[in-house]
Amino acid sequence: MYAVPALAYTNSTISHSEQSKEGNFDVNSLELNEVGVLRVLTTMRDDPYLALSFLKRIEGNGDSLPSVSAYAAVIRIVCSWSLDEKLSSLFVGIIRKGDQGRGFSVVDLLNAVGDAEEDEKLSFLLRSRVSSALVKAYAEVEMFDEAIHLFWGIDQLRWDADADTYLVVVQALYRKGDGEGVEKFHSKLLSSETRKHCGFYMDFIEGLCVNEMSLVGYILLRPLRDANILVDESDLATAYGKVVKGLCNEMKLEEAESALHDMEECGIDPDVSVYSAVVEGHRKNMSFSKALRFVNDKVAQKGERIINPVIASSMLQCWCQMGKFSEALDQVVAFRNLNITLDRFCYNVAFDALIKLGRVDEAVELFREMTCEGIDPDVVNYTTLIGGCCQHGRCGQAIDLIMEMESKGKPPDIVVYNVLAGGLARNAENAYGVLKLMEDRGVKPTSVTHSMVIQGLIVAGKIDEAEALYQSLEEDKPGGNVAGGIVKGYCEAGRLDEAFERFIRLDFPLPKNVYFTLFASLCAAKDIDKAQKLVERMWELGVEPVKSMYGKLIGAWCRVGDVRKAIRFLKVLKGREIVPDLFTYTIMIKTCCRLNKLKQADALFRDMKKRGIRPDVVTYTVLAKNNPEEIDTDMKTCGVKPDVFYYTTAINTYYRLNNEKRARAAIQEMKRGGIVPDVATYTALINSYYRLNNRKKAYDLFLEMKRRRICPDVVTYTVLLNHDPKLDVKREMRDLRIKRDVHYYTVLIHHKCKTGEVEEAERIFREMKESGVEPDVVSYRAIIAGCLRNGYVRDAKRFFQEMREKGIEPPPAEASKNVVLLHTKSNTERRVSRTKIQEALY
DNA sequence: CTAGGGTTAG
Numbered sequence: 001m002y003a004v005p006a007l008a009y010t011n012s013t014i015s016h017s018e019q020s021k022e023g024n025f026d027v028n029s030l031e032l033n034e035v036g037v038l039r040v041l042t043t044m045r046d047d048p049y050l051a052l053s054f055l056k057r058i059e060g061n062g063d064s065l066p067s068v069s070a071y072a073a074v075i076r077i078v079c080s081w082s083l084d085e086k087l088s089s090l091f092v093g094i095i096r097k098g099d100q101g102r103g104f105s106v107v108d109l110l111n112a113v114g115d116a117e118e119d120e121k122l123s124f125l126l127r128s129r130v131s132s133a134l135v136k137a138y139a140e141v142e143m144f145d146e147a148i149h150l151f152w153g154i155d156q157l158r159w160d161a162d163a164d165t166y167l168v169v170v171q172a173l174y175r176k177g178d179g180e181g182v183e184k185f186h187s188k189l190l191s192s193e194t195r196k197h198c199g200f201y202m203d204f205i206e207g208l209c210v211n212e213m214s215l216v217g218y219i220l221l222r223p224l225r226d227a228n229i230l231v232d233e234s235d236l237a238t239a240y241g242k243v244v245k246g247l248c249n250e251m252k253l254e255e256a257e258s259a260l261h262d263m264e265e266c267g268i269d270p271d272v273s274v275y276s277a278v279v280e281g282h283r284k285n286m287s288f289s290k291a292l293r294f295v296n297d298k299v300a301q302k303g304e305r306i307i308n309p310v311i312a313s314s315m316l317q318c319w320c321q322m323g324k325f326s327e328a329l330d331q332v333v334a335f336r337n338l339n340i341t342l343d344r345f346c347y348n349v350a351f352d353a354l355i356k357l358g359r360v361d362e363a364v365e366l367f368r369e370m371t372c373e374g375i376d377p378d379v380v381n382y383t384t385l386i387g388g389c390c391q392h393g394r395c396g397q398a399i400d401l402i403m404e405m406e407s408k409g410k411p412p413d414i415v416v417y418n419v420l421a422g423g424l425a426r427n428a429e430n431a432y433g434v435l436k437l438m439e440d441r442g443v444k445p446t447s448v449t450h451s452m453v454i455q456g457l458i459v460a461g462k463i464d465e466a467e468a469l470y471q472s473l474e475e476d477k478p479g480g481n482v483a484g485g486i487v488k489g490y491c492e493a494g495r496l497d498e499a500f501e502r503f504i505r506l507d508f509p510l511p512k513n514v515y516f517t518l519f520a521s522l523c524a525a526k527d528i529d530k531a532q533k534l535v536e537r538m539w540e541l542g543v544e545p546v547k548s549m550y551g552k553l554i555g556a557w558c559r560v561g562d563v564r565k566a567i568r569f570l571k572v573l574k575g576r577e578i579v580p581d582l583f584t585y586t587i588m589i590k591t592c593c594r595l596n597k598l599k600q601a602d603a604l605f606r607d608m609k610k611r612g613i614r615p616d617v618v619t620y621t622v623l624a625k626n627n628p629e630e631i632d633t634d635m636k637t638c639g640v641k642p643d644v645f646y647y648t649t650a651i652n653t654y655y656r657l658n659n660e661k662r663a664r665a666a667i668q669e670m671k672r673g674g675i676v677p678d679v680a681t682y683t684a685l686i687n688s689y690y691r692l693n694n695r696k697k698a699y700d701l702f703l704e705m706k707r708r709r710i711c712p713d714v715v716t717y718t719v720l721l722n723h724d725p726k727l728d729v730k731r732e733m734r735d736l737r738i739k740r741d742v743h744y745y746t747v748l749i750h751h752k753c754k755t756g757e758v759e760e761a762e763r764i765f766r767e768m769k770e771s772g773v774e775p776d777v778v779s780y781r782a783i784i785a786g787c788l789r790n791g792y793v794r795d796a797k798r799f800f801q802e803m804r805e806k807g808i809e810p811p812p813a814e815a816s817k818n819v820v821l822l823h824t825k826s827n828t829e830r831r832v833s834r835t836k837i838q839e840a841l842y
Numbered sequence: 843c844t845a846g847g848g849t850t851a852g
Contacts, residue, residue, distance in 0.1 A: 286844070321844095516843060552845050586846040621847040648848040680849040687849070718850045746851040778852045785852075 034067050041073040048081045052090070068104040072112035079113075079129050084164075087130070091137030106134065124159065132165040144172035148181060155188065160196075163203035170208070170216060186220065190227050201229060205239050214246030218259050225266070237268045244274050248281030253290070256281060272308050279314045288318040307335070309343035316349040325353040344375050348384055355388030363388055364397070379405075383416050390423020398423060411441070418449050425456025447473075451485030458489025480506075484514035491521045500530050509543045519549060523556040531556060532569065539576075551584040558591035563600070566591070582613055590622040598626055614638070621646045628653045629662070642673070648681045655688035663688070679705070683716045690723040698723070711736060718744045725751040740771070746779040753786025761786050762795065777808055 037058065044051040055074045058066045071094070078087050094106070104112075113130050117123040131154045138147035151169045154161055161169075166189070173181040189204075201224060208217040221243060224230045230239060240263040247256035256278055263270055275298055282291035295315055298306050307315075312335055319328035332350045335342055347370045354363035367385055371377060382405050389398035398420055405412050412420075417438050425431035431453045438445055450473055457466035466489065473482050483506055490499030499518055503510075515538060522531035531553055538545045550573060557566035566588060573580060580588075585608040592601035605623065608615060620635040620642075628650050635642065642650075647670040654663035670677070677685075682705040689698035702720065705712065717729050717738065725748075733740070745768040752761035765783050768775060775783075780803040787796035 513843080520843090546843060548843065548845055555845060581846095583846045588846095590846070616846095618847040625848095643847095645848045650848095652849070678848090683849040685849090713849090715850045722851070741850090743851045748851095750851065776851095781852050 034069070037066065037070050038073055041070065041077070045077055045080070048078045048083055048086065051077045052086065065102055068108055068112045069116075071109055072116060075109075075113050075130060076116065076126065079126060084129070084133055084162075087133040088136045088140065091134050092140055095137055095141055095143070110134070127157070128154070128159045128161060131159055132161040135161065135165045136168050139168040139172055144176055147172050148176075148178070163200050163207060166204050167207040167211065167213075171211065171213065174213070174216070186223075189220065190223050190229070192227075195229070198230065198232065198235060202235060202239060206242055209242045209246030209249075212246075212250050214243050214250055215252060215255060217243045217246065218255060221259070222262065233268065236266065237263075237270070240268060241271055241274050244270070245277040248277040251281065251285055253278070253281050253285055253287070257294070272306055272311070275306055276308065276310045276314065279311055283314050283318050283321070286321070288322045291315070291318045304338050304340060307338075307340050309341055309346055312340060312342055313345040313349055316346055316353070320349055320353055320356070325356045328353040329357075344370070344378055344381055347375065348381055351381065351384045351388065355384070355391065358392060360388055360392050360394055360397070377410075379410060379413055379416060382410070382412070383419055386416060387419045387423060390420065390427065393427050395424055395427050395429045412443075414443055414446065414449070417443055417445075418452050421445075421449055422452030422456045425453045425462075426459040427456075428460040428462065431456065447479055447481035451481045451488075454482060454485040455489035455492065458486065459493050461493070480508055480510035480514070483508075484510040487514050488517050491517050496521055496525055496527065496530075500527075500534075503534070504537060507541075509541050512543075512546065515543070516546065516549070519552070523552060526556075526560055528553070528556045528560065528562075528565070532565075547581070550578065551581060551587070554580070554584050555587045558587050561591070561595060563588070563591055563595060563597065579611055579613070580608075582608075582616060582619070585613060585615075586619045586622060589619060593622060593626055601626070616640060617643055617646050621649050624649050625653055628657075642670075642675070644670075644675055644678055644681060647675060648677075648684050651681070652684040652688065655684075655691070660692075677710075679710055679713050679716060682710060683713075683719055686716065687719045687723075690719070695723070712738075714738050714741050714744055718747050721751070722747045740768075740773065742768070742773055742776050742779055745773060745775075746782050749779060749786065750782045753782065753789065756790055758786055758790045758792050758795070765799075775808075777803075780808060 040054065041051055044054065051074045055066055055070065058070070075087065075090065078090065110127065110130060114123050114127040117126050131150065135147050135150050138150065148169060151161065151165070170185055173185055205217045205220070208214060221239060225236065230236050240259065244256050244259045244263065247259060260270065260274065260278065278294055279291045282294060292315060295307065295311060316328050316331055319325070319331055329350065347366065350366060351363045354366065363385060367377065367381065382401060386398045386401050389395070389401065402412055402416060402420055417434060421431045421434040424434060435445055450469065454466045454469055457469065466486065470482055470486060487499050487503050487510065490502060500522070503518055515534065519531055519534050522528070522534065535545050535549060535553060554566045554569060557569065570580060585604060589601045589604050592604060601623070605615065617640050620631055620640060623631045624646065632650065647666055650666045651663050654666060682701060686698045686701050689701065702712070702716070717733055720727055720729060745764060748764050749761045752758070752764060761783060765775065780799060784796045784799050787793070787799065
């Protein structure tokens with residue numbers, strides 16, 4: 001080998017690989033001058049790792065740091081082995097150390113590397129590779145300016161960089177908000193002078209998508225296509241697919257759908273997995289109906305074949321997450337009729353739906369059918385069923401199922417045992433039996449097991465037993481799991497005060513979900529003072545609350561109409577340097593508007609802008625309810641795009657303010673913007689026309705919406721009935737499976753009272769309660785007023801009594817002020833009926 | 843860790 005002369009310096013004859021393993025070059029014992037170092041490095045051409053460790057040794061040596069040529073030599077070796085990452089980390093080291101004491105700059109180094117190569121082509125490649133690595137190194141140590149600067153420098157020298165480098169640079173440009181740079185970058189990428197291989201662009205786009213910059217990928221796709229850079233059909237399909245999926249991962253569903261649209265417009269048939277990404281994206285975004293609509297549209301276009309088990313299970317989950325369990329089951333039936341294959345995930349959602357509806361036997365039955373279809377149930381399927389049985393008190397059945405698992409050679413895991421143990425405990429059955437069983441099977445209970453049992457015991461009312469178990473597990477405290485079980489148990493048992501007392505006494509942190517459960521229960525029970533104390537206690541214990549809790553707390557204060565406390569908490573946050581987010585500001589502004597504190601709303605709006613939080617279309621929608629004209633211009637200057645929600649509010653508000661001209665203009669603008677009206681928009685319009693006494697136009701709109709296959713909802717029918725009580729909509733509503741709500745019943749009651757049919761009104765009131773719809777203040781007020789007006793004083797008193805017993809209070813005085821503003825017409829009438837009620841009752 | 847917006851009733 002060519003290394004013979006150098007071996008003399010090492011004073012050794014060991015092989016390269018052994019040396020690299022040990023890294024045992026004893027530099028210290030050698031007197032090496034620069035020439036010597038270079039000669040040693042020449043011998044290491046075939047062992048980059050050895051060269052690197054050799055360099056490190058010299059660096060560590062102290063008195064004579066490696067020269068620029070020594071670095072250049074190592075870099076050339078590492079480069080020739082394509083060890084790009086090593087190269088970058090070498091540069092990171094050099095950059096971190098800075099220039100001091102080294103005597104050369106990074107540019108010197110770059111030149112030294114390139115100059116040493118005589119072959120022009122090789123020199124070009126070498127320089128390109130090295131500068132790429134250097135750009136990446138700068139980005140890694142967050143010296144973005146240097147990275148960008150160097151990148152443009154490479155450009156001038158006509159070197160080239162790889163896709164990863166482009167990625168790092170575009171990331172840096174966006175991060176710095178350098179619009180001009182971005183522009184320049186994009187045109188460089190597309191210019192014919194610097195045209196690269198197709199593979200480069202594919203790598204670059206993929207890189208954008210995995211680094212959460214899919215939007216940039218989307219922006220580039222069309223120009224790349226137009227510039228004939230991406231021409232190959234299958235490449236285009238891949239690139240588009242990655243961009244759509246990337247956008248879905250980043251929750252940019254609107255953009256994802258529009259990218260998909262572009263894709264289809266170019267005649268590319270997307271892979272089904274692209275569709276499923278969109279569906280899942282919508283679902284994760286909690287836009288369930290959008291997810292379902294998307295599938296329906298695609299099915300209409302391409303037929304049912306696009307529904308694979310993944311899409312099917314997403315759809316089923318959408319129904320369930322909307323709480324529409326029977327609809328989920330109808331969907332299962334539909335899938336089966338269409339011969340769409342379902343997998344165990346789909347079936348699992350179906351079991352869950354049946355269980356939620358209390359149809360445990362049918363769940364088990366379906367489980368058997370699934371098995372007959374040749375789908376082998378897994379441990380998750382069993383867990384769902386066993387948990388479901390326990391939830392409905394079918395402990396025997398649950399135990400049978402766990403035995404079945406064993407007999408079929410599917411040993412239950414810790415999760416199944418935990419679910420069963422907790423389930424038995426909450427049914428006041430013997431949970432210790434499960435613990436015993438676990439012991440026999442060699443599955444060790446964890447603190448989660450104990451936590452679930454304790455929680456179950458509390459739900460079953462066996463407080464002493466739970467406490468005794470807790471005491472016996474004292475040493476289990478660290479994770480806080482078991483104590484958390486106690487708190488959650490009290491929460492679930494509806495004993496919130498005890499849960500809170502328990503929680504406040506604990507001086508160690510609990511699992512985060514415990515805080516969240518208690519917090520959510522307190523908010524739901526409107527015990528917001530305690531919810532706030534909980535947050536403060538978390539701070540004391542050094543547990544960082546989930547950021548959403550701040551917004552939720554403020555939202556809770558807002559919901560009960562206590563803006564003062566909301567603002568006070570906002571100040572506490574300010575003191576802790578926590579900036580409220582867009583959500584929080586929006587709900588505060590909404591509440592101020594609702595309570596007619598318009599100045600306060602405006603102040604908040606300005607404050608959020610000042611603190612760099614950009615209002616979005618939701619914020620503007622909230623504000624549009626008050627002064628639509630001013631808000632409209634502000635929104636448009638800020639570049640926020642209106643959507644259906646916004647237009648519906650604007651149109652409705654203009655009509656309410658009798659500004660028909662602006663209302664019509666808004667409708668036109670909406671149409672021009674390609675925004676399609678939906679149920680709510682139509683309903684608002686129908687209502688407005690009724691109020692303008694244009695009954696024909698109102699009803700025509702109702703027919704039009706149905707023609708356009710926009711399904712009316714309970715609000716639409718409520719509006720219709722409110723203005724035209726004689727309409728018979730019962731059948732239609734039943735066919736469309738529209739559930740009646742408080743508003744709907746209240747309109748009926750009010751109408752019957754007006755025509756003196758008090759008994760009929762009372763019957764409807766009863767029907768409402770029987771169908772599980774809780775009457776609220778408004779409905780009570782309607783029935784009470786109706787009874788009084790028609791001389792049914794005793795009935796009125798009875799209803800009044802009932803209302804009080806339910807703890808239903810009239811809304812705070814401030815709130816009704818705004819109501820007065822919104823419904824000027826009926827105001828006097830209402831005031832009369834209210835005094836009448838009071839006169840009659842006291 | 844799900845949080846904020848539109849249409850209806852007194």
